[in-house]
Amino acid sequence: LVERGLTLGRRDTEQEAVLDSMMEGVLAVDVRQRIVGLNQAAARLLNIDIEVALRQPLQSVVRNPAIRHFVLRAIDCREPIEDDFDLPGPPKRTMRAHGTALRDPSGEGGAVIVLNDVTELERLEVVRQDFVANVSHELKTPIATIKGFVETLLDGAMNEPDDNTRFLSIVAKQADRLESIIEDLLALSRIEQSEDSGSLPLEPTRIADLLATACSDCMPRAAEQGIELNIDCDTNLIADVNAPLMEQAVVNLIENAVKYSGTHQPILICARLKRIPSENKEELTISVADHGCGIHSEHLPRLFERFYRIDKGRSRQAGGTGLGLSIVKHIVQAHGGTISVDSQLDKGSLFCLRIPRV
Numbered sequence: 001l002v003e004r005g006l007t008l009g010r011r012d013t014e015q016e017a018v019l020d021s022m023m024e025g026v027l028a029v030d031v032r033q034r035i036v037g038l039n040q041a042a043a044r045l046l047n048i049d050i051e052v053a054l055r056q057p058l059q060s061v062v063r064n065p066a067i068r069h070f071v072l073r074a075i076d077c078r079e080p081i082e083d084d085f086d087l088p089g090p091p092k093r094t095m096r097a098h099g100t101a102l103r104d105p106s107g108e109g110g111a112v113i114v115l116n117d118v119t120e121l122e123r124l125e126v127v128r129q130d131f132v133a134n135v136s137h138e139l140k141t142p143i144a145t146i147k148g149f150v151e152t153l154l155d156g157a158m159n160e161p162d163d164n165t166r167f168l169s170i171v172a173k174q175a176d177r178l179e180s181i182i183e184d185l186l187a188l189s190r191i192e193q194s195e196d197s198g199s200l201p202l203e204p205t206r207i208a209d210l211l212a213t214a215c216s217d218c219m220p221r222a223a224e225q226g227i228e229l230n231i232d233c234d235t236n237l238i239a240d241v242n243a244p245l246m247e248q249a250v251v252n253l254i255e256n257a258v259k260y261s262g263t264h265q266p267i268l269i270c271a272r273l274k275r276i277p278s279e280n281k282e283e284l285t286i287s288v289a290d291h292g293c294g295i296h297s298e299h300l301p302r303l304f305e306r307f308y309r310i311d312k313g314r315s316r317q318a319g320g321t322g323l324g325l326s327i328v329k330h331i332v333q334a335h336g337g338t339i340s341v342d343s344q345l346d347k348g349s350l351f352c353l354r355i356p357r358v
């Protein structure tokens with residue numbers, strides 16, 4: 001009997017260890033809705049204390065009426081059930097519950113409920129749906145334009161030299177736009193893969209040279225608007241970065257600044273190596289400041305989302321794909337850094353990249 005008792009005790013301990021190691025919350029109730037089992041994950045998700053909750057009526061411990069109603073359904077249903085419900089915050093969370101009725105040999109009933117926090121999954125699903133909708137729209141617009149002008153040419157406009165040249169020019173421009181969108185999507189995918197794998201190759205780079213090359217790439221467009229690109233960087237500043245990607249990030253920021261700046265308004269590109277005493281480390285900061293139209297505060301939280309545009313018509317007219325700032329964000333994150341923006345309407349914007357020094 002002693003040996004059997006020890007064996008049963010070990011078995012209970014092992015089962016408890018298994019339940020407490022699970023990411024999913026597990027809640028068991030008897031037919032009278034008393035809590036007879038509860039693991040650590042369920043206690044955390046429901047914000048209750050295990051010691052206090054055990055053997056207590058569910059309604060006296062769990063305040064959420066949707067969960068209590070779900071447990072009642074699980075006890076009465078012969079088939080497994082599933083449902084989603086929100087838990088108030090902060091932060092607000094979305095819970096997915098699976099319930100199954102239990103019957104022991106004595107005929108007593110009850111139910112076991114498995115809980116999953118699907119808040120992040122729900123957020124990612126919204127992001128995915130937005131991305132599919134946005135990319136479909138962005139691709140559909142130039143394709144529809146190309147198709148329309150090709151059909152016009154086939155219907156006889158091809159025989160009119162002036163119309164022929166003008167229509168083909170529009171088709172070529174829209175084809176270039178399609179190519180730009182696809183190239184940016186592929187670039188974003190490659191950067192995200194490097195970000196996820198942590199395999200981004202870094203090398204010592206003279207930052208002043210990197211900024212000079214980026215400015216050189218953007219100079220023709222800036223010169224058209226009479227915009228000066230000014231660099232403020234110590235020529236001896238060297239940091240470990242992925243030079244092609246970091247150059248692309250700076251180019252995207254400068255192009256964005258040029259796009260939304262007035263004529264003859266200078267843009268300042270600045271790089272510094274800053275020490276953070278509280279964390280005992282150094283970080284490379286690269287900032288791009290313009291004196292353009294600025295960005296309303298309501299747009300700032302979504303500014304780095306794919307295809308997000310403040311002024312859709314103006315952005316397309318200026319030639320953007322809507323992916324430039326998203327690419328910058330992922331390049332910075334692949335370096336283990338962060339990006340921030342400070343902007344005031346009619347005064348300008350300051351974008352700042354912060355890269356921890358390896």
